[in-house]
Amino acid sequence: MSLQQILDQVPFVAHVGVQVEDYAPGRVVLSLGTELNCSNHMGSMHAGAIFVLAETAASAACATHPDLVGLRLRARAAEIRYRRPAQARITAHAEITDEMADAVTAGLATRGRVDLSVPVEIFDGYGNSVARVLGAYTFRPPA
Numbered sequence: 001m002s003l004q005q006i007l008d009q010v011p012f013v014a015h016v017g018v019q020v021e022d023y024a025p026g027r028v029v030l031s032l033g034t035e036l037n038c039s040n041h042m043g044s045m046h047a048g049a050i051f052v053l054a055e056t057a058a059s060a061a062c063a064t065h066p067d068l069v070g071l072r073l074r075a076r077a078a079e080i081r082y083r084r085p086a087q088a089r090i091t092a093h094a095e096i097t098d099e100m101a102d103a104v105t106a107g108l109a110t111r112g113r114v115d116l117s118v119p120v121e122i123f124d125g126y127g128n129s130v131a132r133v134l135g136a137y138t139f140r141p142p143a
Contacts, residue, residue: 003028003060010056016049018056026065026096030057033089044085045130050122051080054133057092058118062137067101070142071108076115077136086124092133094120104139113140 004020007013007030016038022029030053032038038049055078062073100116107114115138122131 003064007056007060013052013056016052018053021091023064026061026068026101027094028057028060028064029091029093030060031089031091034087042085044087045090047082050082050086050090050131051078051133053090053092054078054080054094054120054122054131055135057094058120058133058135058137061094061096062116062118062139065096065101067098067105068096068139071104072140072143074138074140075135076138078133080131080133082131083129084124086122086130089125090122090130092120092122094118108139108141113138115139
């Protein structure tokens with residue numbers, strides 16, 4: 001099953017139209033356009049839509065890293081900093097480095113659960129930074 005097919009199984013993610021642009025294990029680039037009513041009253045991308053794209057990218061990066069596949073993942077918190085309005089398609093870039101994955105596996109071995117902060121950068125079609133998100137996730141061993 002492709003990453004796009006997996007994301008399409010999440011009703012809200014499919015509803016807003018999140019698309020996979022690029023993918024490698026632990027690294028994703030997802031996109032979202034304004035064509036599916038993701039705009040606000042000013043015609044720019046709605047702040048909530050930007051957040052949905054960022055949170056989906058962070059979760060997908062976590063869930064696809066080979067060392068983290070199969071672990072239980074739960075969003076704990078997030079901080080978003082909006083930098084500028086986006087008038088059209090945006091992309092979210094998230095990556096779980098091997099060092100981040102190593103910290104998770106080491107923490108699970110000693111504590112049984114571990115928290116990880118995942119940075120996500122959101123860009124508009126011109127390469128301008130639209131927002132930066134730092135998502136906090138808790139990992140637990142498989143059930």
